[in-house]
Amino acid sequence: MPSQTATKPSTIVQRLWNYCHVLRDDGVSYGDYVEQLTYLLFLKMADEQARLLAKPSPIPEDLNWNSLLSRDGEELESHYRNTLVALGRSSGMLGVIFRKSQNRIQDPAKLRRLVELINDETWVGLDIDVKGEIYEGLLQKNAEDVKSGAGQYFTPRALIKAMVEVVRPEPGMTICDPACGTGGFLLAAHEYLTKSYTLDRDQKHFLRHETIHGTDIVDEVARLCVMNLYLHGIGGEESPISVNDALIADPGDRYDMVLTNPPFGKKSSVTISNGDGTVKRTTWTYERQDFWATTSNKQLNFLQHVNTLLKINGRAAVVVPDNVLFEGGAGETVRRKLLHACDVHTLLRLPTGIFYAQGVKANVLFFDRKPGSETPWTQKLWIYDLRTNQHFTLKTNPLGYEDLQDFVKCYNPENRYDRTETEQFKAFTYDELMQRDKVSLDIFWLKDESLEDMENLPAPDVLAAEIVENLQAALEQFEGILEDLGGDDA
Numbered sequence: 001m002p003s004q005t006a007t008k009p010s011t012i013v014q015r016l017w018n019y020c021h022v023l024r025d026d027g028v029s030y031g032d033y034v035e036q037l038t039y040l041l042f043l044k045m046a047d048e049q050a051r052l053l054a055k056p057s058p059i060p061e062d063l064n065w066n067s068l069l070s071r072d073g074e075e076l077e078s079h080y081r082n083t084l085v086a087l088g089r090s091s092g093m094l095g096v097i098f099r100k101s102q103n104r105i106q107d108p109a110k111l112r113r114l115v116e117l118i119n120d121e122t123w124v125g126l127d128i129d130v131k132g133e134i135y136e137g138l139l140q141k142n143a144e145d146v147k148s149g150a151g152q153y154f155t156p157r158a159l160i161k162a163m164v165e166v167v168r169p170e171p172g173m174t175i176c177d178p179a180c181g182t183g184g185f186l187l188a189a190h191e192y193l194t195k196s197y198t199l200d201r202d203q204k205h206f207l208r209h210e211t212i213h214g215t216d217i218v219d220e221v222a223r224l225c226v227m228n229l230y231l232h233g234i235g236g237e238e239s240p241i242s243v244n245d246a247l248i249a250d251p252g253d254r255y256d257m258v259l260t261n262p263p264f265g266k267k268s269s270v271t272i273s274n275g276d277g278t279v280k281r282t283t284w285t286y287e288r289q290d291f292w293a294t295t296s297n298k299q300l301n302f303l304q305h306v307n308t309l310l311k312i313n314g315r316a317a318v319v320v321p322d323n324v325l326f327e328g329g330a331g332e333t334v335r336r337k338l339l340h341a342c343d344v345h346t347l348l349r350l351p352t353g354i355f356y357a358q359g360v361k362a363n364v365l366f367f368d369r370k371p372g373s374e375t376p377w378t379q380k381l382w383i384y385d386l387r388t389n390q391h392f393t394l395k396t397n398p399l400g401y402e403d404l405q406d407f408v409k410c411y412n413p414e415n416r417y418d419r420t421e422t423e424q425f426k427a428f429t430y431d432e433l434m435q436r437d438k439v440s441l442d443i444f445w446l447k448d449e450s451l452e453d454m455e456n457l458p459a460p461d462v463l464a465a466e467i468v469e470n471l472q473a474a475l476e477q478f479e480g481i482l483e484d485l486g487g488d489d490a
Contacts, residue, residue: 012121013137019117023110030142032104035220037138038227039084040118042097043068048124058094058237063087068115076115077108093230093239097223132187132232139182139224144394155184155261155319156354162404163259163317163364164188166346166413168196171203173211173256176309178246179302180214183225185259186240187232209236213255215246247301250290254311261319262302264360292337295330299323303334303365307342310369319350322361326442335439339430340376342367345416347383347441348407351390354399359468359475361387380427381441382419384410388446396461 020033028036047065050057057064063083071079080103087098105111123131136157143154169175169189177185193199193207212234216222222243229235285296291304299320306316324331325347338344346366355362370377384407392399410425412418421427426445433439 010137012134013141016117016134016138017141019114023105023114026105026107026110028104031220034138034142034224035101036103036105036114037118038097038223039101040068040115041123041135042227042230043083044118045123048122052122052124058090058092059087065119069119072112073108077103077106077111080111092237093226093235094237096226096239096241096243099223099243100219101223128231128233132228135228135231136187139228154182156399157184157188158399158401158404159350159354159364160184160188160259161401162408164192165408166411167257167259167315167317167366168413169193169257171197171199172206174213175211175257175259176213176215176253176255177260178215178258178305178309179260179262180216180225180241181221181261183214183228183241185261186212186214186225186234187228189257189259190232190234208234212240213253214241215244216241217243217245219243247286247298247305250288250308253309254314255309256311256314258306258309258314258316258318260302260306260317262299264321264355293330293333297323297327297330300327300330300334303338307338307369312369312371314369316365316367316369318365319362320365322363322442324365325363326438326440328438332438335441336434338367339378339381339433339439341372342369343377343379344381345378346411347381349383349385349387349444351387351392351399353392353394353397359471376430378430378433380429381433382410382425382427383441383443384425385444385446386424388444389449393461 016037020028020030023033043059043065046057046059049055050064059065061067063086067083068076068080084098084101084103087094088101089095090098103111105114126134139154164185169192171193175186175189177183180186190207190212193211197203199207212229214225216225222241226235226239226241229240234240285294286301287294288304290308291301293300293304295301303318303320303324306318310316325335344365344367346364348364348366350362350364352361368377386404386407391397392403406424410419410422419425419427424446428443433441436443
């Protein structure tokens with residue numbers, strides 16, 4: 001018979017999620033629902049910690065959980081709305097969670113029912129892993145709803161786990177994600193540290209309060225991330241996550257490790273209303289002295305930003321789209337500088353069909369920042385091809401942790417200087433890379449079996465998914481060309 005902790009998370013997730021279908025009739029999206037759960041869960045847990053654990057509550061008494069329970073009808077809806085506004089003016093973690101918060105549940109009876117659902121559970125009675133698993137389950141369900149667009153903030157957890165496993169965080173390290181989304185990389189690093197090491201009291205304190213740092217530009221996403229970390233026992237009164245444009249300037253802080261999957265989409269742009277009913281989308285570049293090249297390409301800017309964030313000998317693992325590997329101009333400049341200034345030692349070519357944003361062809365670039373040198377730090381770039389002849393989809397054949405085990409083995413995290421070439425894992429010297437057109441790192445050597453033997457074609461649904469992805473990727477490239485020609489000023 002399974003234990004209570006083994007079955008309880010999925011049961012609670014399903015109970016909470018089922019109620020979302022009721023609210024969908026009132027126009028409450030999945031994303032809005034998870035956001036409202038975040039507000040109410042925080043208020044409930046703050047109340048429990050004060051009552052059951054005698055901890056001081058950051059919530060004023062007139063805005064606390066009991067103030068919601070004691071009200072009903074229109075009075076409840078009005079009080080809840082005013083509570084969100086008041087708490088949104090707070091500082092620290094409280095301010096990040098409630099910043100710009102609004103009540104999306106307009107039916108007071110349904111709001112009351114949601115309050116009762118959360119009140120039925122004693123959340124501080126659940127251990128941290130269970131609470132975290134419940135919230136991760138809600139975020140996963142939200143990401144699976146293609147209409148909400150939340151999938152763009154959700155990197156496959158199997159990929160994150162494998163990336164963290166090979167870069168091997170260590171106690172006392174500071175770890176940053178400058179495009180943290182809902183916190184997947186930060187949580188995986190935290191879990192790795194707690195399970196791989198026996199931490200003393202000081203190390204545990206450092207892990208909770210000093211190790212984790214993140215940034216996201218979207219308020220709604222940052223609040224989900226902070227709540228996710230909080231439910232996993234990370235952070236205190238001060239938020240480990242800041243809300244701003246990470247690319248706008250060098251923050252001055254340096255970290256031992258950066259793990260990130262920056263947002264997809266090549267251009268940094270903003271849509272401006274002209275006041276006459278027309279709109280204009282303006283593309284901009286970031287003028288930063290610490291960048292090697294000035295460009296409007298968001299991924300190239302994030303790659304340069306990651307280099308800035310790293311301490312000397314700091315380690316990075318960054319998800320990048322294919323265009324970062326082959327694009328000319330600023331792309332070539334960034335690749336040349338990166339290969340010289342850093343030890344760019346590993347590239348994982350990812351399969352298609354693993355991201356919620358369709359049509360994405362992506363890779364993971366692993367590199368260590370090094371001190372200034374006249375000679376290049378990169379000696380060999382090892383490339384693992386997990387794309388050719390690989391077929392994954394989000395639902396029928398999702399990427400699993402076991403699919404990445406051969407890559408982990410080939411990476412050899414125990415000693416990455418002792419590696420062996422295989423059919424899928426090849427090394428390319430610095431000189432070989434420099435001789436390639438535009439220093440392109442877009443390198444393949446495996447033969448595509450589907451082109452050689454028609455009998456080996458994948459299933460029709462897999463083929464259809466790949467066709468859709470390729471068409472969407474082509475459309476994005478055409479849009480990029482249009483923008484370069486000034487078409488986005490039309």
